[in-house]
Each structure stands twice: as C-alpha cells, then as structure tokens.
Amino acid sequence: MSADGTALIIGSGVGGLSAAIALSRIGVACEIFERGTEIGRGGTGLTLWPNALRALEKLGITRNVTRHADPLQRGEIFTSKGLPLTSVDLSEISRRSGMPLICLRRSDLYGALLDALPDVPIHTGKRCVSWREHADGITAQFEDGSTATGDFLVAADGIRSRLRHIMLGEDPLRYVGWMTWRGVADLPPGTFPSGLYREFFGRGSRFGIFAIRADRVYWYGTLSTEADERAPVDPSHRPEALAHFRDWPEPAATVIASTEDANLVRTGVYDTEPLPRWAKGRMAVLGDAAHPMTPDLGQGACQAIEDALALADSVVEGGAVPDILQRYEARGLARTQGLVARSRRVGKMRQWRHPLLTALRAATMRAIPPKLLLKMFETD
Numbered sequence: 001m002s003a004d005g006t007a008l009i010i011g012s013g014v015g016g017l018s019a020a021i022a023l024s025r026i027g028v029a030c031e032i033f034e035r036g037t038e039i040g041r042g043g044t045g046l047t048l049w050p051n052a053l054r055a056l057e058k059l060g061i062t063r064n065v066t067r068h069a070d071p072l073q074r075g076e077i078f079t080s081k082g083l084p085l086t087s088v089d090l091s092e093i094s095r096r097s098g099m100p101l102i103c104l105r106r107s108d109l110y111g112a113l114l115d116a117l118p119d120v121p122i123h124t125g126k127r128c129v130s131w132r133e134h135a136d137g138i139t140a141q142f143e144d145g146s147t148a149t150g151d152f153l154v155a156a157d158g159i160r161s162r163l164r165h166i167m168l169g170e171d172p173l174r175y176v177g178w179m180t181w182r183g184v185a186d187l188p189p190g191t192f193p194s195g196l197y198r199e200f201f202g203r204g205s206r207f208g209i210f211a212i213r214a215d216r217v218y219w220y221g222t223l224s225t226e227a228d229e230r231a232p233v234d235p236s237h238r239p240e241a242l243a244h245f246r247d248w249p250e251p252a253a254t255v256i257a258s259t260e261d262a263n264l265v266r267t268g269v270y271d272t273e274p275l276p277r278w279a280k281g282r283m284a285v286l287g288d289a290a291h292p293m294t295p296d297l298g299q300g301a302c303q304a305i306e307d308a309l310a311l312a313d314s315v316v317e318g319g320a321v322p323d324i325l326q327r328y329e330a331r332g333l334a335r336t337q338g339l340v341a342r343s344r345r346v347g348k349m350r351q352w353r354h355p356l357l358t359a360l361r362a363a364t365m366r367a368i369p370p371k372l373l374l375k376m377f378e379t380d
Contacts, residue, residue, distance in 0.1 A: 001151050001152070001318070001320065001321045004027045004028070005029070005151035005321075006028065006029045006030070006031075006150035006151050007019075007020075007023050007028050007029070007031070007151065007152055007153070007154055008031055008033065008138070008140050008148055008149075008150040008152070008154070009031065009032045009033065009153075010033050010128045010140065010153065010155050010156060010157045010163060011032075011033075011034065011035075011155070011156035011157040011289075012032050012036075012040075012122060013156060013158060013287065013304070014046075014106075014109060014113070014287065014304045015286045015288065015289075015304035015307060015308065016032055016034075016154070016156035016157075016286070016287070017032070017113035017114065017117065018055075018059065018304060018305045018307075018308035018309075019154050019156060019286055019307070019308040019311055019312075020032055020117055020120050021061070021113065021116045021308070022059060022308040022309050022311065022312035023308075023311065023315065024117070025059065025312070026312050026316055028312075028315060030120050031120070031121045031122075031123070031148060031150070032117075032120060032121070032122040032123065033123050033126040033128060033140065033148065034122065034123065034124050034126060035125070035126060035127040035128070035157070036124060036125075037124050039110070039122055039124060040107060040110035040111055040114055041110075043105075043106030043107065044105070044106060044182045044183050044184050044218060044263060044264075044265055045103055045104065045105050045106060045184050045210065045212065045218025046103070046106050046298075046300070046301045047101065047102070047103045047210065047298035047301075047302075048065070048101070048102050048104065048301065048302060049093075049299065049302050049377075049379060050093060050099035050100070050101070050380070051302055051306065051379050051380055052301065052302035053065070053100070053102075055302075055305045055306050055308075059116065059308075059309075060116065061112050061113070061115070061116050064115060065102075065104070065109060065112045066100075066102060068104045068108040068109075068112070068212075069102040069104040069212050069213065070102070070211065070212070070213050070214075071091070071094060071101065072090045072100065072102060072196070072197050072210065072211065073089075073090050073091045074087065074088070074089065074090055074091075074196055075087065075088035075196075075197040075198070076088075076196070076199075077199050077200075077201065077365060078199070078200045078249065079201055079202070079362060080200050080202030080203075080206075080207075080248050080249075081249070082249040085365040085366055086365045086373065087370065088370045088373060088374050090195075090197065090374075092371065093374070097380065103197075103210035103211070103212050103218050104212055105184050105212065106301075109301070125144070126142050126144070126146070127142060128140050128141070128155075128157065128162070128163060129142065129143050129162065130166060131153055131163070131166075131283055133281050133282050133283075137149050137150060137151055137282070138150060138151070138152060138153050138281070140153055151282070151321055152282045152284070152324075153283045154285075154311070155285045155286065156287045156289060156304075158287075158288050158289060159173070159288040159289070159292045160173070161285060161288070163283070163285065163289070164275075164289045164290075167280050168275065168276070168277075172273065172275060173272055174271065174272060174273075175227040175269070175270055176269050176270065176271055176344065176347065176348075177224055177225075177269075178204070178222050178223060178224045178225065178268075178269055178347075179222065179223055179225055179228075179267060179268045180221065180266070180267060180269060180295070181220065181237060181240075181241040181256075181265070182218070182220045182264070182265050182266075183218075183220075183255075183259035183263050184212070184216070184217070184219075184259065184263045185216070185217055185219065185256075185259040185260075185263070186216050186258065187216070187217060187254065187255065187258050188215070188254070188258070189215055191215050191251055192211055192215055192217050192251060192255075193214055194211050194213055194214040195211055196209075197209070197211070200249060200252070201350065201358070201362070202358075203352075203353040204223065204224035204351055204352070204353030205221070205222055205223045205224065205351075206222050206351075207219070207220070207221045207222075207245055207248055208220050209251070209252075209255060217255060219255045220295070221241055221244065221252075222269075222350075224353055227268050230266060232266060232267050233261070233262065233264070233265055234261075234266070235261045237264050237265075238257075238259060238261055238264050240266075241256050241264070241266075242256050269294050269347070270292055271292045271293050271340060271343070271344055272292050272340070274291075274333060274336075274337045274340065275290065275291075275333075277329060278290050278325075278328070278329035278332050278333065279322070279325035279326055279328065279329045281321075281322055281325075282321045282325070284311070284325045284328055286304065286307045286308070286311065287304035288304065290307065290332060290336070291303060291332070291336040293340045293343045293344070294344055294346075294347040295343075296343045296346040297342065297343040297346065297377055297379070298377070299339055299343065299379060302379070303336055303339065306335065307332055310331040310332055310335070311328045313331070314327040314328040314331065346376065349361060
C-alpha cells in the first residue's frame with residue numbers, strides 16, 4: 001500500500017484523533033467513526049509527559065496543547081494524616097528533556113486534536129460491530145446496518161474494545177484490585193497554586209491533585225475494593241468520595257465538593273498482560289485497545305499518541321497492508337510491554353494497605369533521593 005491509501009478509524013478518543021492526524025499528514029485519507037453522539041466531550045483530566053509532547057510536536061500541535069496548562073514545577077507527597085514524606089523538583093523534567101510535564105483537561109486536548117483535523121470526516125452514532133476483509137480492502141460493519149470500506153482499519157475503540165475482543169477471541173482485561181474517583185474542579189481563589197502536584201498516601205487509598213492552572217485542578221482518589229459495574233458518571237459518586245476522604249488533609253474535601261457531578265467519574269482500574277497480537281490482516285488496535293494500563297505512570301494518553309506516530313511511520317515504509325501493520329505491532333509491543341508491567345508494579349506499591357508495608361513505603365519515600373524517585377516515571 002502506498003501512503004495515499006484510506007484508513008477507517010474506529011473511535012474518536014486521544015488515540016483515534018492522533019492517528020487521523022498522523023496518517024493525514026502523510027497522505028492517507030481517513031474517516032473516523034464514533035459510537036457516541038458527541039465528539040470531544042467527556043473524561044476529566046490527564047497528564048502529558050515529555051515523550052507525548054515531543055510526539056505532538058511532530059504532529060505540529062504542541063503549542064495549541066500546552067497553552068491550556070501551566071508546567072508542573074513541584075511535587076509534594078504526604079501521608080493521609082498530613083505528615084510530609086518527600087518533595088520533588090518537577091522542573092527537573094524540563095531541564096533534562098527540553099519539554100515540561102503538564103496536566104490538562106481531556107476536553108482541551110480533544111479540542112487541540114480536532115483543530116488539526118478540519119478535513120477529516122467524523123461520523124457519530126456509529127458503533128462498529130465487526131469487519132470483513134476482501135482482496136483489496138476491509139469493510140467495517142456498523143450496528144445500524146451501514147458499512148464503510150478502506151485499505152485498513154484502526155480499532156481505537158477504548159479499553160473495553162469490542163474489536164479487540166473479536167480479534168483475540170477473548171476479553172483480556174483484568175481488574176487490578178482498586179478503583180478511582182476522578183474529577184476536574186475550579187476552586188476558590190488562592191486554594192491551590194499553579195505548578196503544584198500533591199499526593200497523600202493512606203492504607204489502600206490515596207488522593208492526588210494536579211494543578212492545571214492556579215485554582216483549576218485535576219484530582220483523583222483511589223480505594224482498594226472489589227470490582228463493581230456502576231455507571232461512570234452518577235450523582236452518588238461525589239457524596240461517596242466526600243465521605244471517604246472527609247478526614248483527609250485539605251484541600252481534599254474542598255476539591256471534591258467543588259467538582260460538578262458531570263465532571264466526576266468513578267471507574268475500576270484494569271490492565272492486561274501484553275496482548276499476543278495488535279494486528280490481524282488489515283486490522284490493528286491502537287491506544288487503550290492495544291495496551292490498557294494502570295494510571296500510575298501517567299502514560300495512557302501519551303502512549304496512544306506515540307502509537308499514532310508508530311503507525312504512520314510503518315505506513316511510510318510501504319509494503320502490503322498486513323506487513324505494514326505487523327511492523328506497527330512490533331514497534332508498539334516493544335515500546336509498551338515494559339511500561340504496562342512497570343505501571344502495574346508502581347500501582348501495587350502505592351495501594352499497599354498492610355501496616356508494615358505502608359510503614360516501609362513511607363520510610364522508603366523519606367530515604368530515597370528525590371531525583372531517583374522521579375526516574376521511576378521516566379519513559380525515554
């Protein structure tokens with residue numbers, strides 16, 4: 001296939017939109033199909049590390065992304081009783097890599113990605129249920145009975161990817177033993193300064209706050225518990241989170257109370273063992289569909305953006321579509337396997353709840369040099 005082929009992209013999240021940008025820039029005609037009725041809405045916040053910002057720079061949109069957030073400069077870690085454990089100079093990230101660490105609203109990242117896709121058709125209300133390959137292409141089949149045909153199909157349909165399930169013949173997701181509340185809040189003036197990240201560690205629970213800008217934050221709370229399948233957005237989630245974190249240090253309760261119900265999400269945390277394959281024939285998975293991981297390295301969206309560039313690079317190298325997607329698979333597996341495993345290990349440590357283990361964690365955080373602690377999160 002030459003770089004002037006056609007791609008069917010299933011899903012309009014960070015991975016799907018990034019793939020459309022990367023492929024469009026090399027001449028591939030793209031169409032995006034989204035099962036929801038709206039584009040660029042939903043979600044809470046996310047972190048973008050230097051590896052993601054470098055990838056976005058290659059797509060020509062870094063400035064349009066970074067204007068939505070102030071670089072993070074300092075991290076502070078405490079116990080759930082407010083006792084200090086350590087602090088980290090996050091500006092060291094920028095000095096080392098030339099790019100900062102930022103946190104921003106997911107909707108602002110969607111907006112920047114969509115701005116770079118003025119000529120790509122995006123179809124909403126299109127739930128892809130299967131696909132069919134033929135001699136010269138692939139046809140996506142949708143729940144409403146319609147179809148679309150292209151040279152290859154990119155399944156960027158999220159952590160619970162239906163198309164991944166069909167490709168593998170099984171659902172590889174596994175619950176890691178804990179859930180999260182997550183939200184974005186605008187706080188009373190003077191509550192939380194720009195450039196600050198703060199996290200509190202308890203037994204089987206933690207609470208973290210990232211400044212997007214002064215007094216606008218992305219926050220998360222975690223709790224080790226059995227899996228349940230409640231709706232991600234529901235008015236009951238905020239009082240539940242408030243009840244759990246009521247006695248934790250401020251501004252935990254203020255942050256939760258300042259979050260609108262529509263901006264608060266409750267979900268279980270899942271990942272997988274490395275998938276046996278990312279591609280089959282003319283179809284390939286991308287983003288969370290390819291490498292679900294815990295949020296402990298902040299690399300979920302970052303790796304989806306990197307996937308998009310890996311796919312475009314593989315297309316540029318040319319060849320038959322199955323060969324192109326096999327090269328993409330090899331790149332992606334090599335890049336993400338270690339990150340998924342490391343994120344799981346870090347998350348397990350951060351969720352420790354046995355008193356001896358939590359005491360060990362606290363002692364380790366106090367003893368370890370901050371620069372060494374920061375290296376735990378480096379991906380380059």
